[in-house]
Amino acid sequence: MKIFPSKYNYYYKISSEYTIINNFLTGALDIIGSDIWNKVLGNRFDEIEGDPLSALVERGYYYQNLADEDKLFKQLFKNLSKKSKTRPLKFVFCPTFSCNLDCSYCFEKNLPKSRSKPMSDELLESALVAFNEFIENYNKNVNKVELFGGEPLLKSTRQIVERILEFAVSRKLIISIITNGVLAKDFIDILKPINSSIEMLQITLDGPDFIHDKRKKFHSGKGSFQRITESINELVVNGINTNVRINVDVENIVYLPHLYEYVCKMKWLDYPNFKIKPSQVTDHSTLECKYPIIPEEKLLEKLIEIYDEYPHLEDAFGFYMFKPIRHIIELTGGAENVTPRYFNCESNLVEEYVFCPDGYIYTCPESIGNPESAIGEFYPELKFYEEKIKMWSKRDIMTIKECRTCRFSPICGGGCPYSSMLIYRGSLHPICERFQEVLDTFFKYRGKKILKKFIS
Template sequence: MENLKWSRYNFLLNSSRHGKFIYNSYTNTFLELDDSLFEDFNSLSQSKSVQKDLRDIFSQEELMYFKDNYILNESDDDLVDIMHHQSMARIFDKKHLVLTIAPTQNCNFNCSYCYEKWRNSGSMSDETEDALIKHLNELKVTFGLETINLTWYGGEPLLEHMRIASLGKKINKLGIKIIECEIITNGYLFNEKNVQTLIDVGVNQVQITIDGFKEIHDQRRPLLSGIGTFDKIIKNLDFFFANENKDKLTIALRVNIDKSNSDTYLETYNWLKSRYPQENLLVYPGWIYLDETNEKKCDCFGRNEATDFCLDLSKNNGIVSEKIFPDDINMECLVRNPNSLIVGWKGEIYKCFEDLGNEELIVGSLHDKDIWTNQELISKYSVGIDHYNDPKCIKCSYLPICNGGCPLRRLENKYHGKSNDCCTPFKGRLNDYLELYYENIQRK
């Protein structure tokens, strides 16, 4: 007990409305404190070094509890090493695969903020389908692949609903457990026939984008011909929630917002939740990100502006639009795992959604004997931008709940001279979130 110190992962909260608390980001512990204990902790937090023996301040039982929850520990740097090792284990785990399949990059929409500037037309062939199944089977037999998180992507993937049906059935026959199966679609082709196809191949979540009411949505997300799409999407949703399959899929309605349409989000949210009052409907804001080279400019939100928006929604309207308490589910973005795949329609492989279609960022092909051809980019994503090698990150109190932010934005910063804000939304705003979380607990 003699070497225990105050952890840099501790955060003290003195709320004028709710009392005094401590949060530890390493263990995700959130405790309410009495005045005496708060003062003891506050004194420790402000000391450069502990002047008094901790046994003079706390009982043996208290010391053991604080040690077990890492509020007091011997070395925060040792905890960094532990987190780094756990991260590496996740990255190089070959028993789980994050798989994204884009059976086409064709799209029937002409969205005003589309980032797929490298889109090329074409559809997946039988040869590529067979090559993907062969690779997945090899991963199962050779490396013991057990589970897959599967996402269908595009372009607009439902333009190739027959390919989804064929390929999806073959994947299911491999006997590899599909933990999550999602499709990201614009919703225009989310009709009765395609809904049944998705259910048949095991899709359990459908992400559809609605950017507000008809006038705003149709301006931002028209067909290639310029015709609006709002009415057709709503018609499809009306049909889905009225038929017998309505409980078989979770519908996640993403409302992409920037400063030009953010003032309509609340009304849009309430309208959608009122029209479709089912529990399997999620409505949430999506933040548009366009870099300075994108010709389709928009007035995007910064990190703190997005945080303010979500906090205001929750405080003023009781709408929780993002997680308000850090979770302890540590996951790595698929770009960080050398084994995870984003498969294009030609069988080419990418590491990030935003790379899709950019031939310069292809990292391999299902049609090559050794599918991985761009080890340089793979290495940059997996270890070159590792936040555990960043001196600022490893000393940051938010490290355990941040996970380094978006790997692509980190790559742009390190290798392309950009200055993206990669930090967690909780950074600098944790007290706001914790107060809100506590209020929600009290209400429940």
């Protein structure tokens, strides 16, 4: 019998005895004896005892007909596209492009200073009117409101923030705030009364004071660690959901143990409303910020070195900041129905509408301030740019030619659409990430640990 291997197979020889195989389209993940797998790869099926072929076909690693995989690919896409149309949307309000910090890796450094004033009352009211009009005319389900910047929590934006929060609470919307945290404690008086509506405040802390203050400074050059940690502490003890994000790169990753020790000393982990996780420093704006970013697998190697020395940190932080590893962990953790990613992010689905002080509406928070990427405007009246919306919404692994034959496309989604637009002046180009290198590195150092889960 002739059978054909799936385009979406990945395998790694964990030891002389075992090979791990994963199919990114079906989500199947298995451990197979290396001797058997080598015979499978060599099409020497007559040398294998028993009937492994039926299992390989059933799990989606092989097909009796090449057309069957394409049918499955298209059917899954159709199912997911149908589901995506019922997903709720998120409205993001950016009260100002201004920020009170000058972070070394900021992707917004090129925002024009001439447009740094807060959103005017007139613009804000237009944004809120547009919100209502959008729901009524487009029959869309919006369930979240997010505050973003610039920095949304400034003295100059307090009235705007109060108005937006009041608006969100009156419509029973879930609230999240992305803030640097410098002045967050000054907003507790308006946040605490609506705490039940707040999903979280996300605040970045990049290490202990001596490393954080090198990266996240005030414009005067002074460090921000003390002000930010004061805010985190006030938020946490007041019961407000607080997510600390550690933006890690080669400069600060070695200080993760020091930061974790500080967090334990502050007893924040004793509070159920406190969470902390590392996240990679990325630059989807094509290195406009001129910040050195090392390959993902090199960052992963450094993280594993730290985990080997401080095993409790692996339990605390894990590997969730690496997209392909997150996929593997979900599968080995017993997750079912891990569906493919035909789209890269919410912006591809146009599920976020970012209202900015320049009067434009964006779908990607990282593209704000660049009118060429706007999908509409809300001042003086609501207007959408249908061609721009199509550029975002029609970008997926079905429409990007290179993705149709890439084994990683079902867990990649084609890469960042904004990067594609900046680099290629169009959306139908892949932005390839280093999934092969990251997975190979992960299994090199953690493959035997995963093996124990399967054979113990």
